[in-house]
Amino acid sequence: MKLALIGVGLIGGSFAAALRAAGEVDHVVGFDVDPEAVSKGLAAGILDRVVVSLAEAVSTADLVVLAVPVGAMRPAFAAIAGHLPPEALVTDVGSTKVSVIEDARATLGGAFHRFVPAHPIAGGERPGVEHADPHLFRNRLAITTPVADTDPEALAAIERLWRGVGARLERLAPEEHDRIFAAVSHLPHVLAFALVEMIARSPDADAKFAHAGAGFRDFTRIAASSPPMWRDVCLANRVELADALDSYRSRLEDLQRAIKSGDGAALEHLFRVASEARRRAADTP
Amino acid sequence: MKLALIGVGLIGGSFAAALRAAGEVDHVVGFDVDPEAVSKGLAAGILDRVVVSLAEAVSTADLVVLAVPVGAMRPAFAAIAGHLPPEALVTDVGSTKVSVIEDARATLGGAFHRFVPAHPIAGGERPGVEHADPHLFRNRLAITTPVADTDPEALAAIERLWRGVGARLERLAPEEHDRIFAAVSHLPHVLAFALVEMIARSPDADAKFAHAGAGFRDFTRIAASSPPMWRDVCLANRVELADALDSYRSRLEDLQRAIKSGDGAALEHLFRVASEARRRAADTP
Numbered sequence: 261m262k263l264a265l266i267g268v269g270l271i272g273g274s275f276a277a278a279l280r281a282a283g284e285v286d287h288v289v290g291f292d293v294d295p296e297a298v299s300k301g302l303a304a305g306i307l308d309r310v311v312v313s314l315a316e317a318v319s320t321a322d323l324v325v326l327a328v329p330v331g332a333m334r335p336a337f338a339a340i341a342g343h344l345p346p347e348a349l350v351t352d353v354g355s356t357k358v359s360v361i362e363d364a365r366a367t368l369g370g371a372f373h374r375f376v377p378a379h380p381i382a383g384g385e386r387p388g389v390e391h392a393d394p395h396l397f398r399n400r401l402a403i404t405t406p407v408a409d410t411d412p413e414a415l416a417a418i419e420r421l422w423r424g425v426g427a428r429l430e431r432l433a434p435e436e437h438d439r440i441f442a443a444v445s446h447l448p449h450v451l452a453f454a455l456v457e458m459i460a461r462s463p464d465a466d467a468k469f470a471h472a473g474a475g476f477r478d479f480t481r482i483a484a485s486s487p488p489m490w491r492d493v494c495l496a497n498r499v500e501l502a503d504a505l506d507s508y509r510s511r512l513e514d515l516q517r518a519i520k521s522g523d524g525a526a527l528e529h530l531f532r533v534a535s536e537a538r539r540r541a542a543d544t545p
Numbered sequence: 546m547k548l549a550l551i552g553v554g555l556i557g558g559s560f561a562a563a564l565r566a567a568g569e570v571d572h573v574v575g576f577d578v579d580p581e582a583v584s585k586g587l588a589a590g591i592l593d594r595v596v597v598s599l600a601e602a603v604s605t606a607d608l609v610v611l612a613v614p615v616g617a618m619r620p621a622f623a624a625i626a627g628h629l630p631p632e633a634l635v636t637d638v639g640s641t642k643v644s645v646i647e648d649a650r651a652t653l654g655g656a657f658h659r660f661v662p663a664h665p666i667a668g669g670e671r672p673g674v675e676h677a678d679p680h681l682f683r684n685r686l687a688i689t690t691p692v693a694d695t696d697p698e699a700l701a702a703i704e705r706l707w708r709g710v711g712a713r714l715e716r717l718a719p720e721e722h723d724r725i726f727a728a729v730s731h732l733p734h735v736l737a738f739a740l741v742e743m744i745a746r747s748p749d750a751d752a753k754f755a756h757a758g759a760g761f762r763d764f765t766r767i768a769a770s771s772p773p774m775w776r777d778v779c780l781a782n783r784v785e786l787a788d789a790l791d792s793y794r795s796r797l798e799d800l801q802r803a804i805k806s807g808d809g810a811a812l813e814h815l816f817r818v819a820s821e822a823r824r825r826a827a828d829t830p
Binding site: 331381382383400401403436439440441443444445447448449450451452453454455456457458459460461462464465467468469471472473474475476477478479480481482483484485486487488490491492494495498501502505506507508509511512513515516519520522524527528530531532533534535537538539540541 | 616666667668685686688721724725726728729730732733734735736737738739740741742743744745746747749750752753754756757758759760761762763764765766767768769770771772773775776777779780783786787790791792793794796797798800801804805807809812813815816817818819820822823824825826
């Protein structure tokens with residue numbers, strides 16, 4: 261099978277490497293707006309060939325994987341729309357699903373039914389194809405969010421590929437996906453970025469970072485993530501994220517009131533609800 | 546040396562076990578308001594003897610370690626004040642220092658100069674003496690915050706003990722300690738507790754926790770921490786923590802404005818400052 265990888269980064273590169281390791285793919289054509297990314301992809305043996313246009317990338321592909329920041333999905337779909345072979349499958353790995361589906365629907369025309377929206381719940385501390393790992397998706401969740409006109413055979417084919425690289429499959433409605441991930445992924449990223457940025461701008465930033473313990477490092481690990489990717493996620497899922505931020509800010513106000521007024525019982529109650537829920541949410545992979 | 550351990554939990558239990566392993570301590574008397582904690586401490590071989598009064602715990606001690614939540618420090622100091630042998634050293638492991646020093650100064654009388662305020666930057670995901678670990682402090686920071694009337698010999702003795710269990714030593718002014726840890730420890734705990742509590746209370750809490758990835762689990766690990774301990778920390782360091790929360794909430798407001806108005810450049814800039822700072826703050830232990 262010939263794979264066209266649009267966007268050569270950690271997730272796309274890992275998926276390409278995993279599909280090759282599973283014997284599903286024997287030729288990978290890569291495209292990225294960043295020439296350094298494609299060079300690294302070639303050097304890492306993830307790409308066999310690099311092309312300079314999206315049309316050329318997909319024109320002979322059996323499978324097209326879009327692994328660009330979600331803000332770049334629409335122009336990418338638009339650029340490949342007229343050049344897809346009739347039987348080609350198209351999928352993505354974007355962290356938001358409603359916006360990506362809208363982008364595909366608006367641009368792919370008759371090929372839209374062969375587009376299978378997907379989101380693997382995996383990542384690494386460091387972005388970039390040079391950190392790609394064919395085992396990245398083992399025992400991780402891969403979520404598909406088909407819509408009414410998604411071709412069932414295309415869906416089955418993409419889900420089979422994710423199973424083949426070790427992922428556990430789940431289907432969600434796109435709206436449900438975006439609401440859930442606003443709470444458990446997009447909001448935490450925003451909160452971690454905001455904390456590290458606030459400390460970085462403080463006059464004694466060096467002393468603060470020097471005294472950070474393991475708890476701080478765990479809490480802020482996600483703040484090392486790719487800025488353009490997360491900018492796009494925030495904008496693509498802005499309605500759900502803004503809702504989650506509203507709820508969160510109002511919780512912080514309650515907390516601050518309890519702290520200022522010395523209301524230990526209110527603090528302990530809130531901390532207890534959280535602590536028990538966090539322990540129940542077991543550390544499964 | 547005879548150690549009196551006041552508060553038998555993860556940190557105090559680990560310090561007692563580490564001092565015994567280092568050959569510094571050969572007898573540990575324990576006191577805790579929770580009978581289960583002392584039973585576990587005896588069962589784990591960390592305590593040699595349990596006593597039912599603070600006065601009895603310290604009356605024959607060479608070293609007294611207070612490892613109770615910071616809100617319980619003042620009554621503990623008050624209860625031991627009249628019963629300390631003249632040469633006994635007193636120290637603590639509390640996460641806030643200004644409040645503990647005030648408590649000690651207000652209660653210890655002539656013994657105050659032999660009190661050495663200390664804070665080891667170590668912890669575990671799970672509280673309780675049953676998770677105590679004699680290696681917990683190896684290569685971790687232990688901070689002392691002496692004041693003008695702290696006896697230099699007492700300070701040197703306590704710092705020698707921390708070095709003996711593998712910690713790296715540092716001295717800070719108490720106010721500086723509290724400001725730094727408000728930003729890199731107390732605020733992150735509050736933020737993690739608030740997020741998990743918010744999700745736990747939402748109607749689709751189970752679906753959300755079920756879809757949480759490694760990033761969420763890292764981010765919320767500290768929300769499993771002991772609720773009464775963190776209630777006390779928040780109240781003891783409330784001025785610094787409220788300042789940090791004010792700054793943080795105003796950063797979140799800016800972020801939310803950028804998200805709602807679709808200001809991708811502002812988002813990316815903030816994320817980039819954070820991402821670069823987080824990577825510079827290397828993952829040293």
